[in-house]
Amino acid sequence: MSQHLKQSWPYPELVAHRGGGTLAPENTLAGFREGIRYGYRAAECDVKLSADNVCFLLHDDTVDRTSNGQGEAKLKTMAELSMLDAGGWKGAAFAGEALPTLANVAAYCRGQDMLLNIEIKPCPGRFEETGRLVAQEAARLWAGAAVPPLLSSFEIEALRAAQAAEPVLPRAFLCEEIPANWCEILRELDCVALHCDHHALTEALAGDIKQAGYQLLCYTVNDTADAERLLAWGVDSLCTDRLDLLPARG
Ligand code: G3P
Ligand code: MG
DSSP: OHHHHHHOOOSOSEEETTTTGGGSOTTSHHHHHHHHHTTOOEEEEEEEEOTTOOEEEOSSSBSTTTSSOOSBGGGSOHHHHHTSOSSGGGOGGGTTOOOOBHHHHHHHHHHHTOEEEEEEOOOTTOHHHHHHHHHHHHHHHTTTOSSOOEEEESOHHHHHHHHHHOTTSOEEEEESSOOTTHHHHHHHTTOSEEEEEGGGOOHHHHHHHHHTTOEEEEEOOOOHHHHHHHHHTTOOEEEESOTTTSOOOO
């Protein structure tokens, strides 16, 4: 499958960051609903493990910033995480929004024909098991789907575990700065794509990455001029917070 994906990239040019960008509380179903409302066909979200190894959506290591709770996410069971309000911090209209499990998101996305980029975002010290368990859960939840979820991570150990557990699920190496040995990393992990901070990309590097046969996604692109420039350089997809500014396309 990864060989095939190197040739054809089923993901659209615009991907909603953390569910619905900044229009809704990040990594909640309210965000995904916002994506659908704006005509987006794909979203990215951050997935980690609860203390009892349930795959769920959260960006930070702690629940403090994006919920009414406090403390390290890896110490809380999914039952405890489910009690938190993950929407009220963003506004009264979102109060009561839950921290979704990956299973909740899979059901929503598959029902809406929305494609998903699962960023494997392990809590500290949980790289291997997060890569392995997220990949296994994704393979189970998307069994039989026409387009599989795309797994990405900043953590090579997590990607390696995902590769060992579910080799057919496509993978992308995620980076803030593009390392000099990007090609070896992509080859070793049998990735289909490189995902990078758009500030790290140059036209020459974009050309090299495309020339090497890989797809390219940039985050987080919130400006129309940046979006046009990056697409002109051959970038395949852009992850954005501004669904309202960048009309769904591709
Ligand atoms: O996957 C792209 C992007 O989400 C990576 O950065 O910190 O927003 O998860 P972050
Ligand atoms: Mg992310």
